[in-house]
Amino acid sequence: MLEDLREIQKQSGVILTENQLMIESFHNDSQGFKLAYNGAVICDRTHWGLLQLTGEDRLRFLHNQTTNNINALKPGQGCYTVFVNSTGRTLDLATAYVTDEAILLLVSPNRRQFLLEWMDRYIFPMDKVQISDISQQNAIFTLMGSETNKLLTQGGMNISNLVELPPENHTLVTIKNEFITVANGSGLAIPGYTLIVPINQAKIVWEELIKLGITPIGDRVWEQLRIKQGRPFPDKELTEDYIALEAGLWQAISFDKGCYIGQETIARLNTYKGVKQRLWGVKLTQLVDPGTPVILDGNKIGILTSCIEIEQEFWGLAYVKTKAGGAGLTVIIGEATGELIAVPFVTHEYYQPSGV
Structure with missing residues (x-):
């Protein structure tokens, strides 16, 4: 069939x-x-x-x-x-x-x-x-x-x-x-x-x-x-x-x-x-292998998990430490520079159960 x-x-x-x-x-x-x-x-x-x-x-x-x-x-x-x-x-x-x-x-x-x-x-x-x-x-x-x-x-x-x-x-x-x-x-x-x-x-x-x-x-x-x-x-x-x-x-x-x-x-x-860490989109200046550390001011703050080329642009997903920042943050990933982007599928909101 x-x-x-x-x-x-x-x-x-x-x-x-x-x-x-x-x-x-x-x-x-x-x-x-x-x-x-x-x-x-x-x-x-x-x-x-x-x-x-x-x-x-x-x-x-x-x-x-x-x-x-x-x-x-x-x-x-x-x-x-x-x-x-x-x-x-x-x-x-x-x-x-x-x-x-x-x-x-x-x-x-x-x-x-x-x-x-x-x-x-x-x-x-x-x-x-x-x-x-x-x-x-x-x-x-x-x-x-x-x-x-x-x-x-x-x-x-x-x-x-x-x-x-x-x-x-x-x-x-x-x-x-x-x-x-x-x-x-x-x-x-x-x-x-x-x-x-x-x-x-x-x-x-x-x-x-x-x-x-x-x-x-x-x-x-x-x-x-x-x-x-x-x-x-x-x-x-x-x-x-x-x-x-x-x-x-x-x-x-x-x-x-x-x-x-x-x-x-x-x-x-x-x-x-x-x-302590959250998933973000990343707009990159070039392709980078997943598993590459995300660096800010010389310190590792996360890791790249996915990366792909889309219409001559380079996009990825990465986990980044919450304290390091979020959307708009500029980071280094391998040989690339990246900007953290909010992506629509995920949310980062805390939930208050009813009666609390």
């Missing part, structure tokens, strides 16, 4: 990874990056992981495993949530979609098997929850850009009810008489939608969306957008060296939900304003 999707995508001209699981580029990176903001693009994220939790304890189980208030979600709702270890260190940023019968969990491609095994370790004999990997049964498409809604409406795809809903809320929509799940949110700080499509319908849905004038983009453009937007990624910004609050993932954390794995560390840092 994935082969059928790849065959139709090849008609647009693609660069595929050797195993054909990921599209690197459609030979339109510069145009695609611009259209992600002021046009309409579609990105095939089928190589990401899609896990499914079923059983009557599924909400409670995921609630206890991650940072957000999963118990409060109703069918049709969703949210970002972070997997952390026992000391609050980051494992992955996931998106949970609650349906009538399951929770669908969109996870990073390099965390799919890890999180499946991680959650399985915490299932006790009395827990009524089952976890399965349904990645190969579904395609994941992301739509974004200012013209997306207009093109979808012209194509007869009614998403007007989604526009007004909170991010990650979702509904069933028909394309060519095929039912697919459409969620409000692109996975970045750009308005858009995430589509979960049964793999046997993926070719039809992709064809119809391309016919509407939506431009396909590859993973290279997604990575440019990710860094420019500031979404942290596993093995780069999300590692066991960093805590979820340092990564700026406040929107994915509930401070009222009670106990969960890593809760004590995260709550303490919030209560005592103890975040």
Whole structure:
């Protein structure tokens, strides 16, 4: 089934990874990056992981495993949530979609098997929850850009009810008489939608969306957008060296939900304003290898975690000590000079729980 999707995508001209699981580029990176903001693009994220939790304890189980208030979600709702270890260190940023019968969990491609095994370790004999990997049964498409809604409406795809809903809320929509799940949110700080499509319908849905004038983009453009937007990624910004609050993932954390794995560390840092480093965007004068120290006045104040060229400019993400400063700070990173930039995906705000 994935082969059928790849065959139709090849008609647009693609660069595929050797195993054909990921599209690197459609030979339109510069145009695609611009259209992600002021046009309409579609990105095939089928190589990401899609896990499914079923059983009557599924909400409670995921609630206890991650940072957000999963118990409060109703069918049709969703949210970002972070997997952390026992000391609050980051494992992955996931998106949970609650349906009538399951929770669908969109996870990073390099965390799919890890999180499946991680959650399985915490299932006790009395827990009524089952976890399965349904990645190969579904395609994941992301739509974004200012013209997306207009093109979808012209194509007869009614998403007007989604526009007004909170991010990650979702509904069933028909394309060519095929039912697919459409969620409000692109996975970045750009308005858009995430589509979960049964793999046997993926070719039809992709064809119809391309016919509407939506431009396909590859993973290279997604990575440019990710860094420019500031979404942290596993093995780069999300590692066991960093805590979820340092990564700026406040929107994915509930401070009222009670106990969960890593809760004590995260709550303490919030209560005592103890975040010692924060994630920032960096505009650089040249490319620099991730892992290079961030220097201010001859002293190391942080580390570069990602770096990429975008439209003949150089952008990165870096953790920087809170006391050193923030947006506008000029630093040295390797042979480059950098300026710290606020990025829209992350926040650095402390939260005051109700009743405090």
